[in-house]
Amino acid sequence: MSFEKLPFFIEMLNDNIENQSALADIVTELENSLSFEQIAVLLEAFPIPLRKLIWQLINQEVQQQVFIEMRNESRQLILNASEDEQCFPLFEKLDADELLDLSENLSDRFVDYAVSKMTDKQRALFKKAQEFSNDEVGHWQSFDDIQIPQRLKTSAIKKILSNSLPPLTEVFYVTQHDAKLIGEVAIAKLIVMQDDTPISTVMNRDYEVLLTTDNIYSAAEKVIISGKSALPVVDLTGCLTGRLDLQQAHTIREEQKDIQLFKSSGMIEEEDLFSNIWISSKNRAVWLGVNLVTAFLASWFIGLFEGTLQQVVALAVLMPVVASMGGISGSQTLTLIIRGLALGQITDANQKAIVLKELKVGCINGLLWAAIIAGITYLWFENPLLSLAIYIAILGNIIIASLSGVWVPWLLTKLKIDPALSGAVILTTVTDIFGFITFLGLGALFLT
Incomplete structure (x- = not known):
């Protein structure tokens, strides 16, 4: 991701730090021009009092997404500089994946609040991921995989997949009644299949999987070199539990590089x-x-x-x-x-x-x-x-x-x-x- 726009906005914000009206306009402009990750990096360029001033001008929905993209210490600085009532909206409507990224260094009161605002499904997924340590795949897997029971007909599968698909989805996973993974089918193949064609005729049974107990850094490398947009994650019994996609794998690799550089x-x-x-x-x-x-x-x-x-x-x-x-x-x-x-x-x-x-x-x-x-x-x-x-x-x-x-x-x-x-x-x-x-x-x- 390019950060070449950041110096311009940093200069603009510093030049107008005493002008509340101009500052608000600049913040609105950067919200429209920068990604959430870029805004997170930009905020780190300001001392805490100025950072808090700029943060308060950011739209609340944007705040939550920027907060998710921040590094741990930067998040803590924002939380420490704000009252709890101002912080709680940051933890509303988070899914399990998002809260897992945040929870490691959050105080219990914020984690408990976020969990209380989750749906029952997301709460169960979060609890399930917490069963694994931070260096295991099971802790970091995403739960947005497309899982299709083997018994479904092609016409029914097409109807399910006609809804919006998660990002980086090129296959769906075929499972037995006990959620045991038995194969994968490319969505591109499904589109041209006749409605009465059995899934088994195009199902790929030779696929690579990750175990929930695998080391997360090794698993991320496997995803990157696999040539696929994601790899399925299974438990020790072979049951599908989630997936690790290419975007998450690259994020994990970059985090590891940062850790090694700083250490x-x-x-x-x-x-x-x-x-x-x-x-x-x-x-x-x-x-x-x-x-x-x-x-x-x-x-x-x-x-x-x-x-x-x-x-x-x-x-x-x-x-x-x-x-x-x-x-x-x-x-x-x-x-x-x-x-x-x-x-x-x-x-x-x-x-x-x-x-x-x-x-x-x-x-x-x-x-x-x-x-x-x-x-x-x-x-x-x-x-x-x-x-x-x-x-x-x-x-x-x-x-x-x-x-x-x-x-x-x-x-x-x-x-x-x-x-x-x-x-x-x-x-x-x-x-x-x-x-x-x-x-x-x-x-x-x-x-x-």
Whole structure:
């Protein structure tokens, strides 16, 4: 899906944020011009107060569809910024598939409300899907398959299929009286069949199925490479329970890529551009702590050469700590910004707010980890001036790394260079140079 229209609307909304009438007109225009997914991505480009203001101007029916398309943390930010009474309409008339996409990170009061507003059929389907874990096909299957009993005549089947069909439907599934799947028939073949022709003569009995207990990511790949618009899902007894279609399979594959990309930098895959500063700091601090352990391990090995390095041993031993802490902090910001640039969420209008947010995150993590590292350094070398030098160097390097994580991909994009390919290399160079110059400079000043 193209996101090239997003920068235009982001600029328009920012320019008219104080003009309620103009803002309402722009919101109406974007509702008519953008898909629900595009609107969801656009909203992420605004700080929470402005996002809430724009959200309140969106038509209520559009709100629900946009809410479904949002990522988990973005949904939570909307819910946290609104009263419950304003949120409940978002959960009315949801079907089982839609609520399953939302329920994992929703509070019980919203899930219970959504279930209470479902039809009996959808409520039963939702309960059935809840029997499976999040990484199983049964949890994510859709229930819009066309299931036809074997006993029906061709004329009756044509009458059933004359109604509107679910999207991505090219076959119907033939079942026995106990819902056991026995074959599939292409709708294109059915159309040209005589009314008295037995279904069994055109039924395909050699078909691929997915089990409800299959891994969802492996199953999604099977659907994508199958050449079909969907694959049927059966339970362990062979009874048809639903299907997994091509659109859902591609969505699952993209989500997996996002998860892997964010986790490679020690971040949660759902982090919003303007997520809470403390939450962002906490999410990234865990990975910084893991990185600290490996950095000190490398420093310990360098310390084995203390007799050779003599007077400069302490500085040499601690240099990898300074470099690695800046590198990992910068890469976390870099990952988030590259995604925002790719989706068109970041423009000149919101750049300042993003820089400010990342500066605050860098300061919080810088103060925390600089203090921890300085304390460990003092226990190790019993030198307060050395501890002070590394405290200042770590604090400065994490702040510079956070800011560089915004500016490096931004400048590379302006120069028409792909930041995903070269951003990490440039960022590492910047943090290494700054970290080493600061630490060694302070070391020379304090210790010689």
